[in-house]
Amino acid sequence: MSTVQAARTVVFYLLLATSACIWGTLSVLIGPFLPFAQRARFITQAWCRLAVWLCKWVAGIDYREQGAEHIPQQPCVILAKHQSTWETFFLSARVAPLTQVLKRELLYVPFFGWAMAMVKPIAIDRSNPKAALKQLARRGDECLRAGAWVLIFPEGTRVPVGQMGKFSRGGAALAAHAGLPVLPVAHNAGRFWPKQGWSKTPGCIDVIYGPPLYAAGADSRSIAELNQRAEAWIAEQMARIDPPASQPATLGEQSLAR
Template identity: 35%
Template sequence: MADRIRTLIFSIIFYGLSVPIVLAAPIIALFGTQRIRRYSMAWAGLGLLLAHQILGIRVAVAGQRAEGPALYAVKHQAMYETLAMAAMLDAPAIVMKQELARIPVWGWVARQYGVIVIDRAGSAKALRAMMKEARAAVAEGRSVVIFPEGTRTPPGETPPLRSGFAGLYRAIKLPVIPVACETGKVWPRQGPKRPGTVTFLYGDPLPPGLPREEIEAAVHRRINAFEPGFSD
């Protein structure tokens, strides 16, 4: 019962504040890309703060970030890691499903922030557009975040990587940092959120230029480091 009450309070406050924040974002975007990125980071920080104060969710970090720009391949179990990675990596370019980029107002703001839109249908035109956006992010010196399994999965599930990861890896030629996390244990897709500590495990960098089978196998294994049978 306590978890349900905390979840309700969090939802009322966080989503209640998010609506006016998002509606005000187009005005902020008029003042430039850097302003909307700082504004977005403040929103992500708000979500993390409320999750800590209301839900009792704490973060532990193991391993190290790259010293320069990198491609971060992250396990996806909840909305929480989207907020956390944005905050920890200082406004990286996040690969986003096309469906999310089409949401009125929010999708436009996301594009002003500088996300990379991926089309699951995988048309040649959409792939070229994704690569162009990715290269533009790298040219700015930004890291790129992708959830290579493509969707949120509950703890214990380890779906194969989507094809978009390999194409992005070849195109931007950055080292890959696999990131394992266990956010699903405190932030399930259904039901109340629970207090606890979640660990983000940064793996050792994987160099650019590896064969597709090798890089996909290494990333898949390392982002699932908390799942039985997948540790190095």
């Protein structure tokens, strides 16, 4: 990473951290007086839009979307590829109100965690998978009924570039029982915002939305089949935009952000 890009990355993190402290404080003070939908837009969507903006204009990481016409008018379950922190910001800024599955420990982070707790995330204990699945089913259904999108990373953790993790059925089960579709989302953010380290590589992230996928029923076989279709679609897109290092670079890597 060049000296200039290193400096840009440092400035990006300083501005992001400062904005999180300021916005987190405002959210704790103002949030309790807002209805849930407005609170989610104020606390999560507005700040995440700022984070995506800083990423573009300070760190030099832009994005382009394909298939945005597939995004449903009504909230549903979003099943997204997980490579970095960027997609958490981006998808939270893209639709609202949105709740997401996250590690319970994140709610203890000063400012950021306090604000996140006010938008009713599905905070799970990853050390207890069975309890986490039950909580996802119960809280996820409540959120969908309340008109909120539910963002789930079915791989469970950030997966390195060029790899696919095993998909959990939790998101597919949630959608099937609610009679709603899953919206599959593929992207290659990890090539510009790596899973490990603090470095950032300028470029253009490809974000692709697939057609909404419905389960044939709410039985275990239908849920497994829906999950397999979502995983297969994302894997197919990732093979195109996120090939292993030995293969040619993606279009996004060849297009530096302005």
